[in-house]
Structures are given as structure tokens and as C-alpha cells.
Amino acid sequence: MIELKGVRRRWGGFSLKGITLRVERGEYFVLLGPCGAGKTLLLETIAGFWRPDEGEIWINGRDVTHIPPERRNVGFVYQEYGLFPHLSVKENISYGLRARGYSRKERERRVREVVEMLGIEELLDRGEVGSLSGGEKQKVALARALAVKPDVLLLDEPLHSLDYSSRERAYAMLKEVNRGLNLTVIHVTHDYSEARALAGRIGVMNNGQLVQVDRPEEVFDRPKTAFAARFLGVENLFKGKIKRNEGGLLVMKVGGLEVKALGGGEVDPGGICIRPEEVRVSREPLSLGNDFEGVVREISDRGAFIRVSVDVGDVRFISHLPRRDFLRSHLSVGERVYLGFSPESACVLIDDEEEMDEPA
Amino acid sequence: MLGRDKLGYAFAFGSVTAIHLLLLSRLMDWGTNLVNLCADLFFLCHGLIWSRRSKGFKWSIYLAGYLILFLLLVVYAGRSLLFPLLLILYAAVYRSPKLMGYLVIFILSILLLTPYWVQSLITFSLFYSVLLAVGGARGERFHLVMFALGFPLLCFILFPLLYLLFQSAPQTLAATLKRGDFRSALLTSLLTATITTLISLFFGVPLAYAMARMEFKGKRALESLLSIPILTPHTIVGIALLVMLGPKTPIGEFFRRTLGVSIAGSHLGVVAAQVYVSSPFLFFSAMNGFQSIDPKLERISRSLGASPLRTFFKVSLPLAAPSIFEGCVMTWSRALSEMGSLMVLAYHPFTISTFTYDVFTQYGLSEAQPVAILFLIICLWIFILLRWIREQPAAKAFIFSR
Numbered sequence: 001m002i003e004l005k006g007v008r009r010r011w012g013g014f015s016l017k018g019i020t021l022r023v024e025r026g027e028y029f030v031l032l033g034p035c036g037a038g039k040t041l042l043l044e045t046i047a048g049f050w051r052p053d054e055g056e057i058w059i060n061g062r063d064v065t066h067i068p069p070e071r072r073n074v075g076f077v078y079q080e081y082g083l084f085p086h087l088s089v090k091e092n093i094s095y096g097l098r099a100r101g102y103s104r105k106e107r108e109r110r111v112r113e114v115v116e117m118l119g120i121e122e123l124l125d126r127g128e129v130g131s132l133s134g135g136e137k138q139k140v141a142l143a144r145a146l147a148v149k150p151d152v153l154l155l156d157e158p159l160h161s162l163d164y165s166s167r168e169r170a171y172a173m174l175k176e177v178n179r180g181l182n183l184t185v186i187h188v189t190h191d192y193s194e195a196r197a198l199a200g201r202i203g204v205m206n207n208g209q210l211v212q213v214d215r216p217e218e219v220f221d222r223p224k225t226a227f228a229a230r231f232l233g234v235e236n237l238f239k240g241k242i243k244r245n246e247g248g249l250l251v252m253k254v255g256g257l258e259v260k261a262l263g264g265g266e267v268d269p270g271g272i273c274i275r276p277e278e279v280r281v282s283r284e285p286l287s288l289g290n291d292f293e294g295v296v297r298e299i300s301d302r303g304a305f306i307r308v309s310v311d312v313g314d315v316r317f318i319s320h321l322p323r324r325d326f327l328r329s330h331l332s333v334g335e336r337v338y339l340g341f342s343p344e345s346a347c348v349l350i351d352d353e354e355e356m357d358e359p360a
Numbered sequence: 361m362l363g364r365d366k367l368g369y370a371f372a373f374g375s376v377t378a379i380h381l382l383l384l385s386r387l388m389d390w391g392t393n394l395v396n397l398c399a400d401l402f403f404l405c406h407g408l409i410w411s412r413r414s415k416g417f418k419w420s421i422y423l424a425g426y427l428i429l430f431l432l433l434v435v436y437a438g439r440s441l442l443f444p445l446l447l448i449l450y451a452a453v454y455r456s457p458k459l460m461g462y463l464v465i466f467i468l469s470i471l472l473l474t475p476y477w478v479q480s481l482i483t484f485s486l487f488y489s490v491l492l493a494v495g496g497a498r499g500e501r502f503h504l505v506m507f508a509l510g511f512p513l514l515c516f517i518l519f520p521l522l523y524l525l526f527q528s529a530p531q532t533l534a535a536t537l538k539r540g541d542f543r544s545a546l547l548t549s550l551l552t553a554t555i556t557t558l559i560s561l562f563f564g565v566p567l568a569y570a571m572a573r574m575e576f577k578g579k580r581a582l583e584s585l586l587s588i589p590i591l592t593p594h595t596i597v598g599i600a601l602l603v604m605l606g607p608k609t610p611i612g613e614f615f616r617r618t619l620g621v622s623i624a625g626s627h628l629g630v631v632a633a634q635v636y637v638s639s640p641f642l643f644f645s646a647m648n649g650f651q652s653i654d655p656k657l658e659r660i661s662r663s664l665g666a667s668p669l670r671t672f673f674k675v676s677l678p679l680a681a682p683s684i685f686e687g688c689v690m691t692w693s694r695a696l697s698e699m700g701s702l703m704v705l706a707y708h709p710f711t712i713s714t715f716t717y718d719v720f721t722q723y724g725l726s727e728a729q730p731v732a733i734l735f736l737i738i739c740l741w742i743f744i745l746l747r748w749i750r751e752q753p754a755a756k757a758f759i760f761s762r
Binding site: 076080145 | 656657
């Protein structure tokens with residue numbers, strides 16, 4: 001279990017602005033955010049490489065704020081893996097055990113154990129660390145971190161330099177480690193599909209702040225801020241104003257349109273967002289709750305889906321149509337079409353200065 | 361076909377032998393003739409073996425070589441005894457153009473630079489091997505052009521030293537080696553340089569590590585200050601040290617009263633001057649070494665349970681070891697060659713550099729030459745040894761302290 005209580009720290013021009021977070025034992029927590037959001041610095045602060053200026057860090061009920069990294073019992077894996085280039089694979093994995101003064105026999109046993117769990121027995125005989133492939137390095141780095149049986153595992157973009165297919169295997173391995181050892185994991189990434197594949201909970205970070213902490217479905221379907229929405233791949237972001245409340249639904253004025261949305265209600269919303277997958281475009285009239293007519297402006301093939309831009313009055317919607325639907329509907333640029341989405345898929349946002357489309 | 365070949369061979373060997381027995385026996389004594397016959401037969405034999413597949417053109421080049429050798433050595437230089445020897449060499453290296461180059465250098469230096477043929481042979485062979493190595497390297501032609509541009513500098517640096525090496529007879533060198541004052545100067549040099557390196561190592565490495573890892577105001581300025589000993593003329597360093605540590609100064613007085621030694625004009629003074637001028641080399645080399653280590657490696661080590669001290673000895677130091685070793689070699693050699701500050705602070709006891717200078721000013725070049733040569737040979741030998749040691753896997757393992 002990890003608890004952060006109002007952790008603040010300045011580095012020159014950048015700072016962590018009071019991070020409070022609780023990650024339960026055995027949870028797989030993903031910190032998601034763009035480059036420069038402070039994810040890695042937060043992770044390094046948890047590991048003890050930096051002391052916070054303010055706030056406290058607790059690991060498994062122990063206040064570790066002023067405890068040096070070597071006595072925190074955390075496992076850490078960097079993006080570039082950080083294997084010791086002057087040591088062999090075996091020496092790398094047993095480094096922590098050696099530092100903790102385990103006997104030779106005990107070291108052998110623990111190394112064997114962790115190597116078997118990750119299925120990398122054959123790498124032990126490879127001397128030079130430099131000859132390993134990216135995936136192998138990553139496994140050795142993970143084995144090295146796990147060999148000392150850490151209380152928590154901190155991963156800093158560990159899958160960043162893996163290709164697509166080894167990434168899928170790595171997802172399974174990380175989940176297995178998390179569940180099999182009931183190990184608390186904090187995983188930093190800027191890739192939202194990776195976050196979605198692994199996370200039990202996601203924390204969205206921006207500019208040294210935790211913007212939103214939630215279950216992955218919630219974060220993806222109901223982003224709270226325009227920043228989170230844009231970062232999570234929501235392309236329809238509009239500034240808007242509340243007009244009235246209509247039977248549990250908020251009616252927002254977006255440009256010249258009235259859009260019904262599921263209201264959060266707690267804060268005054270400054271805008272609205274709709275995931276492009278939720279926007280349907282058709283030649284036949286739709287009845288989804290929010291139904292408009294518009295003109296197709298752009299069609300672009302993205303492989304897995306087709307991205308279609310439709311102008312409804314002065315508002316431009318983006319829709320991601322499944323390939324098959326698109327082929328069946330024979331849409332073409334300049335055509336008048338029907339466009340619709342349900343009120344549940346329209347999500348109100350807190351205005352956080354993030355740039356939103358502002359229909360005149 | 362086979363029969364005709366064999367017949368041809370028999371004819372060729374037969375006719376060469378016949379020429380030697382019938383014609384040449386009148387021109388030279390029978391011993392020379394026999395040697396020449398053997399060389400010719402060897403030459404013919406090689407030629408026949410190699411030209412079996414490729415006839416005509418190559419065969420005529422091969423023969424042309426014979427003619428050129430004959431003209432150069434027998435007709436031009438009149439060295440008929442050298443001819444069979446070089447002919448055998450020629451036949452032996454004919455198939456390797458690289459070795460042929462060395463042979464050409466050998467022949468030319470013997471013919472054109474007869475009194476200096478040994479030194480010119482070695483010098484030119486060395487340059488030839490450099491050129492071969494560079495020319496053999498695959499890569500852009502532009503790089504070769506750049507190398508060619510820098511080649512004169514290379515020559516200028518290497519020539520005087522190589523030339524000097526062959527200036528004295530081995531007997532003179534042996535006699536110099538036996539001189540008591542030379543031996544004590546050599547001992548002083550090696551001893552003080554080694555002590556200097558150890559002192560620089562002991563204080564320089566921690567300082568380098570701290571400077572590489574810490575960030576504070578004025579760090580850049582401090583770094584520049586540390587390079588002052590490299591930048592200032594060494595006589596000025598000597599004067600500064602003398603003002604600080606000389607006989608009439610508080611520190612010098614303290615040493616004289618409590619320990620009964622004087623810094624100026626003693627081994628202590630030599631070491632002090634050498635540490636001053638040469639320790640920055642080790643410091644900067646070690647600092648670069650530490651700076652090039654990814655700090656993440658040290659962090660990982662800490663997170664795995666290693667204390668800062670253990671991390672330093674198990675991660676930072678092994679990874680910076682090659683740089684530190686390089687720095688030690690530089691410091692050691694800089695200390696050996698130190699002269700300017702010693703002239704001021706500790707002219708006695710003689711080190712090799714002050715001794716050479718002293719001999720030169722008193723007795724002139726001819727006396728100083730063998731001293732210089734001997735020292736050069738010893739230094740080169742030590743440097744080659746150090747390089748060789750560093751490349752050994754066992755040494756690498758030791759440096760990395762597995």
C-alpha cells in the first residue's frame with residue numbers, strides 16, 4: 001500500500017503540486033500523462049531518489065518520507081531498463097540480494113525462483129548484458145527488481161521500447177506478476193491503450209498535478225477535464241454553456257446547437273466532450289437523443305476505423321466509423337448526412353484552460 | 361597436356377642450371393654462383409607454382425621484378441651478394457602486395473639511405489603500416505582526405521622521436537645506463553611520479569565524484585580554477601609554490617622544525633610540484649568518467665538496497681575505471697615530464713628531465729642524447745606495457761572488480 005499526502009517538490013521551473021494518492025495493496029495503478037507531466041519525478045520521489053519539500057510518503061503503513069531509497073524496499077524499473085553494463089545477467093539479477101547480504105545459497109535459490117517465474121532461465125547463461133534484446137533486457141530488469149521481494153514495484157514506462165507483439169506478451173507478464181505476488185504496482189506511461197490494458201485504476205497527470213483518479217472505464221468514458229479528454233483521444237471537445245435541466249439531463253448550448261448530456265452537476269461545467277467512436281453518421285435519420293443534420297467535410301482511412309468530419313452548422317464533429325459500417329453506407333465528401341449520439345456518451349467537462357473548440 | 365607441362369618445367373629448370381654452370385661460373389667464384397643458382401631456382405619454382413592458373417600478364421610482371429632487382433642491386437649499387445637474398449624475399453612476398461611494400465621500403469632505404477637504413481626502414485615501415493591500416497578501413501573517401509590533411513602533423517610528431525631513438529650506439533646507451541647519477545635520477549623520476557599518481561588518485565577521485573554529482577553555484581568557476589595548473593606556465597607554478605612552501609615561509613618553516621625536512625630542494629618538493637601540475641589531468645578524466653555514467657544506474661542500485669558507499673564501489677567506480685585509469689596514465693606521464701616548476705622549487709634531487717637539462721647545459725648535445733634516448737625507450741616500454749595490460753581480459757575484470 002502506498003499513500004502520498006500532499007507531496008510537493010520543486011525542480012527548477014517544474015514542481016509537483018501537492019499530490020495526494022492512495023494505492024491499495026495488490027493494486028495495479030497506472031499514472032498516465034503526457035511527457036513533462038511529472039510522472040517519472042513522482043515515481044522517483046516515491047522510490048526515495050528525491051526528498052519531497054512538503055508532504056509525506058507512506059509505504060505499507062510506514063512513514064518513509066525521510067528514509068533513504070535503500071531502506072524503502074521498492075523495486076524500480078526504468079524505461080531504458082538501467083541494467084549494469086559491467087555485470088553479467090546473473091550478477092545483475094542477484095545485485096540486490098548481494099547488497100542485502102544474503103548467503104550464496106540463498107541468492108542462488110532466489111534468482112532461480114524469479115527467473116523461473118518470468119521464464120528467462122536461458123538468459124542466465126548469457127554473460128554480457130549488452131547482447132540482450134529490448135524485451136530480454138526488460139525481463140532481466142524486472143527480475144532484478146523482483147528478486148529482492150519488494151513491497152511495491154515502480155515501473156517507469158517499462159514497455160516503451162518494445163515492439164507491438166512483445167508488448168502484448170509483456171502486458172500478460174506484468175499482470176501475472178501483479179496478481180501472482182499480490183504486489184502493489186505503480187506503472188507510468190503516456191500510452192492510454194497500455195493504461196487501459198493494465199490498470200486497475202488510472203491517475204491522469206498533467207503539469208505536476210493529478211487531474212483525475214478513477215477506474216479505467218470511468219476515466220475513458222467520463223473524463224472530468226478537457227485536458228484529460230484530449231489526452232485520452234477524445235476529439236470532440238466543445239465550449240458550451242448550461243441552458244436548462246431537462247429530466248435529469250443537462251441541455252448545453254454549443255455554438256448554435258443544443259446538446260443533451262448526462263450531468264455531473266457538482267461543478268459548473270465549461271464544456272462538453274463526445275468520444276468519436278460514439279458519434280454515428282448515417283444516410284438514414286437516427287434517433288439517439290442528440291440528432292442533427294450536417295455535411296461530410298473529410299474522410300480519412302485510419303486502418304482500424306474511418307475518421308469522418310461532419311459540419312453541423314458551425315460545429316465540426318469527428319466520428320470514427322467501424323470499417324464495415326462505413327463501407328456499407330457509401331458516404332462521400334460534400335454529402336448531406338444524419339449525425340447522432342446518445343446523451344450518455346456526451347460528457348460535461350470542467351474548464352481547465354485547455355483549448356477547446358469554440359463554435360461562434 | 362600434363363606431359364607437355366612437365367616437359368616445360370624440366371626445360372626451364374635445366375636451362376637455368378645450364379646458364380649458371382656454363383656461363384656464370386666464369387664471372388664469379390663457385391660459392392656465389394651456387395647461392396645465385398639456388399635463388400634463381402627458388403624464384404623460378406615460385407613463379408611456376410603461382411602462375412599456373414594465371415598466365416601471361418602476371419608472369420611478365422613477376423619477371424619484370426627480377427629485372428628491376430637485378431638492375432638496382434647489381435648494376436646500379438653493385439651489391440651482388442644482397443641480390444640473391446632479396447630475390448628470395450621478393451619471390452616469397454610476391455603474392456602479398458602489403459608485404460611487397462615493406463620489401464620496397466627495405467630496398468630503397470638500403471640503397472638510398474645506406475648509413476641510416478635501419479632507422480629509415482623502421483620509420484617508413486611504421487608510416488606504411490599506418491597508411492595500410494587507414495587505407496584498409498572501409499568508409500567514406502572524405503574521411504581519407506581528412507586523414508591525409510592531418511598526416512603531416514602525425515609525421516612531425518613521430519619523426520623527431522623515432523629519429524632520436526637511433527642516434528646513439530648501443531654501447532653508449534649501455535655505458536650511460538651504468539652511470540650512477542643517471543640511475544638515481546631515473547629512480548627519483550619513477551618513484552616521485554608514482555607517488556604523485558597515488559596522491560592524485562586518493563584525493564582526485566572523491567573530488568571528481570563530488571563535482572560530477574553535485575550542483576551548486578559557481579561550480580563552473582571552480583572547475584575552471586582547477587584547470588589553472590594546466591594553463592599557466594610551469595615556472596610560474598614553481599614560483600607560486602616556492603612562495604608558499606619555500607624555506608622562509610611559515611609552512612616551509614613548520615616542516616623544517618617539526619619534521620626536520622625542507623620542502624624546497626627535496627623529494628617532498630618534487631612530489632609537491634608534480635602533484636600541483638599533474639593531478640588536474642586525473643581529476644578531469646575521472647570527472648568525465650563519472651559524468652558519463654547514467655545517474656539512473658546509481659538510483660537503481662540504491663533502490664535494490666545498496667548504500668551510497670556500496671553503490672560507489674560497485675557501480676560508479678567500476679564504470680568510471682577506464683577513465684580513471686586513463687587519467688592515472690596521463691598524470692603519471694605528466695609528472696615524469698615535469699620540468700618548469702622543478703627548476704624553481706626543487707632542482708635537486710635530479711629527476712630525469714632536470715638531469716637531462718643539466719647534462720645538456722654542462723656537456724652539450726652529445727652527452728645529453730643517450731640520456732634522452734634511454735628515458736624515451738623506458739617510457740615507451742612502460743606505456744606499451746600499460747596499454748597491453750589494460751587490454752587483457754583479466755585486467756578488465758580486475759578494473760571492473762567483478
